Amino acid sequence: MQSKKTVTKREAKMTENIVCHKCQEAITKRMITALGKTWHPEHFLCRHCDEQILDATFNVQSGEPVCNKCFVERCTNTCVGCKKPILEKTICAMRENWHEDCFCCGGACKKPLANQTFYERDGKPYCKQDYEDLFAARCAKCEKPITDSAVLAMNVKWHRDCFRCNKCENPITSQTFTIDGDKPVCPACNC
Numbered sequence: 001m002q003s004k005k006t007v008t009k010r011e012a013k014m015t016e017n018i019v020c021h022k023c024q025e026a027i028t029k030r031m032i033t034a035l036g037k038t039w040h041p042e043h044f045l046c047r048h049c050d051e052q053i054l055d056a057t058f059n060v061q062s063g064e065p066v067c068n069k070c071f072v073e074r075c076t077n078t079c080v081g082c083k084k085p086i087l088e089k090t091i092c093a094m095r096e097n098w099h100e101d102c103f104c105c106g107g108a109c110k111k112p113l114a115n116q117t118f119y120e121r122d123g124k125p126y127c128k129q130d131y132e133d134l135f136a137a138r139c140a141k142c143e144k145p146i147t148d149s150a151v152l153a154m155n156v157k158w159h160r161d162c163f164r165c166n167k168c169e170n171p172i173t174s175q176t177f178t179i180d181g182d183k184p185v186c187p188a189c190n191c
């Protein structure tokens with residue numbers, strides 16, 4: 001003997017009120033509930049490609065579901081360093097987006113620069129040391145990078161402390177000096 005299930009008015013009313021967000025038709029069998037809405041499974045579609053979302057996880061854009069593929073292609077930033085989508089923390093520097101691990105010095109050290117002072121040259125970030133080693137003007141005497149003010153004399157730059165008389169080794173502080181064999185000589189030694 002088969003038993004019949006009696007549906008009460010309350011149960012009937014509850015099933016009548018469940019409608020698909022997409023087609024606005026009643027849902028009588030399987031349904032998907034997400035984002036505070038219900039759908040027929042075949043109507044739970046990506047807002048971009050209109051493909052059915054079958055994955056257990058999905059993304060949301062403007063309150064609508066987005067499949068993982070479209071989310072990566074359309075809704076994420078691309079890292080300028082590795083050209084891959086950024087799905088986690090983004091570093092915005094030099095008007096570009098970077099993975100935190102990709103935002104590194106463009107010089108020899110390759111050290112991470114997130115939350116660090118950096119210098120830019122030709123679209124690449126550099127730490128202070130590598131930037132100075134690669135691009136700073138060099139002192140005519142010691143050949144080390146000049147990072148502060150410099151003396152411009154004889155068409156080259158000098159550290160203030162390196163601009164010295166070639167004969168007595170005293171700093172040349174006046175604007176008057178002579179040149180002896182491509183070397184500066186102070187007025188006192190020029191006599």
